[in-house]
Amino acid sequence: MNAPVTTQDTIADLRRDLADAFRITHSLGWSESVGNHFSAAVSADGNEFLLNAKWQHFATIKPDDLLLLDSRDQDVLDRPDAPDASAWCVHGTLHRKLPDARVILHAHSPYATALACLKDPTVVPIDNNTARFYGRTAYDLSFGGIADAAEEGERIAESMGDKSVLVMGNHGVTIVGETVADAFEDLYFFEKAAQTIILARSSGQPLAVLSDAVAQNTADGWKPYRGMAAKHFAYLRSVHGLG
Numbered sequence: 211m212n213a214p215v216t217t218q219d220t221i222a223d224l225r226r227d228l229a230d231a232f233r234i235t236h237s238l239g240w241s242e243s244v245g246n247h248f249s250a251a252v253s254a255d256g257n258e259f260l261l262n263a264k265w266q267h268f269a270t271i272k273p274d275d276l277l278l279l280d281s282r283d284q285d286v287l288d289r290p291d292a293p294d295a296s297a298w299c300v301h302g303t304l305h306r307k308l309p310d311a312r313v314i315l316h317a318h319s320p321y322a323t324a325l326a327c328l329k330d331p332t333v334v335p336i337d338n339n340t341a342r343f344y345g346r347t348a349y350d351l352s353f354g355g356i357a358d359a360a361e362e363g364e365r366i367a368e369s370m371g372d373k374s375v376l377v378m379g380n381h382g383v384t385i386v387g388e389t390v391a392d393a394f395e396d397l398y399f400f401e402k403a404a405q406t407i408i409l410a411r412s413s414g415q416p417l418a419v420l421s422d423a424v425a426q427n428t429a430d431g432w433k434p435y436r437g438m439a440a441k442h443f444a445y446l447r448s449v450h451g452l453g
Contacts (some may be wrong), residue, residue, distance in 0.1 A: 224250050225273035227390035227443075228260055230452040231315070234394070234443075236268035237450055240319040240401070243267075246382075247297035249305065249314045250390060256309035257281045261301055264294045281306035296356055303363030304386075308370060311386040313393040318382040321404035328411075331377050335420040336410060339403040341428035343375055343396075351379035375400060395439035 228250050235241055235248075244265040252258045260276040262268075277293055279286060281302040286292060304314055325331050331349065335341040350369035354362065366384070370376045374396060376384040383400055387393030410417055420428065446452075 221252060222273065224252070224390070225260060225276055228276060228313075229271050229273045230443075230447050230450075231390050231394050232262065232268040232271040233452060234446045234450060235315075235317060235397075237446075238319075238398075240317050240397075241268040242318045245294075246317050247294065247301055248316070249297075249301040251305050251309070251312045252278065254309065256305040256311065259301065259305045261293050261297055264292065264297075299360065299363040300366055300384075303360075303367050304370065304384075307364075307367040308386070311370070313387045313390050314384060315387075315393045315397050316382065316384045317397060319397070319401045319404075321408050322377075322383040322401050323381070324408050325404040326377050326379055326381055326383065331379060333375075333377070333403060334407060334417055335425035335428070336417050337403075337406055338428060338432075339399050340406055341420060341425045342399055342432050343403060344425040344429040346373055346429070347375045347377060348373035349377045349379065353378070353380035389439070391439040391443035392436070394443055398442070 228248055231248055232241075244267050246268070247262055249259050249261040252260060258278065258280050261279055262271055263275055263277055266275060277291070279293065279298075279302065286302075287295060287298060292298075300316065301314055304311055325333075331351075333340055333343050333347050335344045348369050348371055350366055352365060366376065366378070370384070370386070374386050378384060383397070383404075385393050385396045385400065387396055
């Protein structure tokens with residue numbers, strides 16, 4: 211389990227990171243009206259976490275706009291400043307049940323959503339980016355509409371398990387990571403991986419699927435490059451005047 215965020219300075223940094231992730235996501239065309247949700251755990255047990263306020267557009271979110279919530283608070287939805295019910299259902303449950311899921315990004319980015327709408331949305335390892343997620347991807351194909359019921363959150367958490375990516379059938383994708391930069395980098399590369407799969411499948415030609423051994427070797431080969439995430443996130447912040 212990761213160490214708790216204990217200082218006001220560190221929490222302030224986390225607020226800035228998460229707020230910038232919202233704005234960058236919108237700039238890439240991955241936001242959706244005033245929906246979708248990102249969160250980040252503050253406490254070691256995951257119960258206390260930051261979440262975007264109800265129906266605030268990604269492009270407008272600032273660090274101080276983020277709600278500080280406790281997943282054990284049964285009255286949170288009864289308050290005037292209550293979060294979106296779907297966000298509370300999913301993110302509150304995930305943080306409570308999966309304390310190692312420090313940052314949780316849920317989006318309906320175009321290619322990830324298109325992949326999730328296939329009868330078989332498997333992330334097939336056919337190149338570097340798709341193989342990045344080999345052995346790291348879970349699937350929840352029990353779409354039942356807007357996920358705002360307690361049992362939906364429980365099922366999603368169970369489906370995610372110890373994986374870092376959850377393809378949500380007929381819905382979108384949820385990514386978890388240790389830091390905002392790490393999670394965002396996986397969101398970025400997952401969208402590229404989904405794009406490759408959709409384009410390759412659209413050709414109508416058979417896929418050149420990597421062997422399990424090569425796919426695993428490729429996935430393992432990404433690990434030494436984890437530092438790319440912070441560099442990439444810093445660059446995206448700079449070009450958008452953030453940080």
